[in-house]
Amino acid sequence: MADPMKIRAQIKGDVAEIRVLMSHPMETGQRKDSDGKIIPAHYIQTVTVALNGKNVVSGQTGGSVSRNPVFGFKVKGAKAGDKVAVTWKDNKGDSRTDEASIA
Amino acid sequence: MKNYLIPLAVLLVAGCASQPTGPEGKLRFAIDSMKRDFQAKGIAGMDRLEADKLLQTCNQTGNKPKPDVAEAIEAEQAVAIRLPADGTHMGDWKEGEKLAQSGRGMTWSDKAGQPNGGNCYNCHRISKNEISFGTIGPSLVGYGKLKGTSLEAQKNAYSQIYNSKAFSACSAMPRFGHVGALNEKQIKDLVALLLDPESPVNK
């Protein structure tokens, strides 16, 4: 099972700054291991961010996003205590959702 | 180290007893500790901890041997330089550049029989086009412009790469030819990189 994400959400004025750190290999499918065998592609393909249950960002990603990805988003009209939920899904069908409150 | 749980009283007492004071005693104690605490791995055998006379002198003198000792060492190292039998010293600078870029070779994670890299850019600025260069050694940009391509200049460059210690007893630079890390063809290619007027070093 995938490790939890680390979500930081801080309010500045009425803008929530959201930073998300994910644990994922983000294998491109182009690299070879030490025996010269191709390492199969394994990467996150969609990332969604919801604020209080309402979708605010829908992202699609490829294998060229760095390993253990870091994303930063900004959402207007948020306030402290609001709930941020982030979900990712990868090409192997694995997925994970984590939540945090805006501080 | 086995039996990590058992305080190594005996060893520790021995360690304390032999805890050295003078520089030479400290050095011996350090090397003895390394011989006890290191293990062979891959191509890196324990014999690599055996210092030759030159290294012993450098270690004992903090890399500053007395001038007469340094001269004697340099002469001894110079005698062992093997210049190419065919009398040519310059190869292909393009191959030399590739070699200079590679930092591979001789570590326990390298495989036996693979060619070693020259490691040159790790420590030297060489081609003006490469912005990622080290500064432990001097810049070699324009080296060939300064030295020319005479036979003497070629022999000098070849010898320096082959064994830097023939020029400066305790130089920080490895003795690439002397220890067999680079072969004759590789050193020739590096000489070309340094001296060839067409090389990016001299452009």
Place this chain on the structure above:
Amino acid sequence: MDMIRRTVLKGAGATGMLAGLLAAGVLKPTLAYAEDWNKAAFEAKDINEALKSLGAASAADHKDLVIKAPEIAENGSVVPVDVSSNIPNTTSIAILILKNPFPLSSQFEFSNGAMTDVSIRVKVADTSVIRAIAKADGKFYSTQKEVKVTVGGCGG
């Protein structure tokens, strides 16, 4: 088939179930894409093909679309990139790395108060131009910036 895929992709037990389905031959591995993933765009091998798949074959330069990225990267496997658009009514931003084997790295759609500003870390195979594409009022705009990737460390 499509329904099976969507079901499989939901829920925490997805991996196990998917493995079962793969073993049973129900699903071919190539079908295991997340919903709403633009396969053609992400698997495009050159920039024009990728832009075409995004519907952004012609994009005009715009000064209010800004890429922040370092001019020199110490390591190409992690290059921080921030793209923000002040073009009115921007709804999406895509980030492409021209020299990568698959240029499209990511695409984001914004709604319900999300600002059109995203930061991300990407792999850059070689010194390359990074291009950002923004969609606003159905039109596409672009801007770009070069990132030099340096050789680092002892190299061994």
Place this chain on the structure above:
Amino acid sequence: MKKRIMAAALVSLCGVLGLSFATPSLAQKKDETIAGIEKYREMLGDDNPAELYEMRGEAAWKKPAGPNNVSLEKCDLGLGAGIVKGAYAQTPRYFEDAGRVMDIESRIAWCMMTVQGISEADMRKRPFGSADKPSLMEDLVTYVVTASKGFKIAPPNTHPQEKAAFELGQSIFHVRAGPYDFSCATCHGQDGKRIRLQELPNLTKAADNQRAYIGWPAYRVSTSQVHSMQWRINDCFRQQRLPEPKYMSESVNALITYMAVMATGAEYKGPALKR
């Protein structure tokens, strides 16, 4: 003799040659590169995947495990049983119960064996993990060191064995050996040098130790994983082309003691994000 003349006539490769070529335009160019790299590091900011290790490490620390089925919460890291906060900043230190100087990793291993009852062989099985599969020790170390963020580096350096470890570390630092004649000091013994674009701290000086030590253990983007100090020393010897220093051996712990004591007084910043 011909070669002697040649040697005398030639300026050493490691001599003054470089200076004579350092024209102003080249110097300028170099500064731009370094400034660019600094900008890059600044943009990477505080988002560090080491936090993922820390989260896993904290969970592992608090979870009962081993033949004794107890957690590591009873582990004495030097400040008393159960105290993790600030403990790393005061290592390496001499531990009476073990009768030796231990760095943080050695001490965690000690607790795994004495508190949890894990065998030495199991503890040593996989000290250094990979990007795909970090080791348990890497998770635990990241958790423990992060709990010293903001604390001043203060290894005691008072017990005779602590002082002996410092001296031994200092001596080993200068031993040249191996096919390339390298010592630790070859790369880390002068001010303001670089390998490629990576600046090398001069670890014979307190100021550079203070700058370097506060960022280790670190997450390296080139390997995509957190590396511990034991690993860092191990990899230095690999690059020195020497045989492998044994995990948690006296020599390695002595080098760590040397660097920690030299870094005394610096505020620990937690795992850094490095090249």
